[in-house]
Amino acid sequence: MKFVLQVAGVALMLAGGLWTLQGLGLVMWPAESFMLAERQWAINGALVFGAGAALFWFASRRR
Structure with missing residues (x-):
């Protein structure tokens, strides 16, 4: 479960980073x-x- 949550967190960070850069007009x-x-x-x-x-x-932080 820990691994799945970490992968989901990374996926959200990548998508959010792309959306932010697109919204700012940098990408x-x-x-x-x-x-x-x-x-x-x-x-x-x-x-x-x-x-x-x-x-x-x-x-x-989960065990």
Whole structure:
């Protein structure tokens, strides 16, 4: 269970990081994405990244 939660945490961090960078306009890929340079997606991405980091931390502390 610990491993599954850690993998889910990493997946959330990767997705949230991509969404944040797209929302900030730093990653303009894919070109047809509706998230590019949209502040709301930068905020959403940061929240998802934080949730993933918290999940990973929580799973790491489990025995």
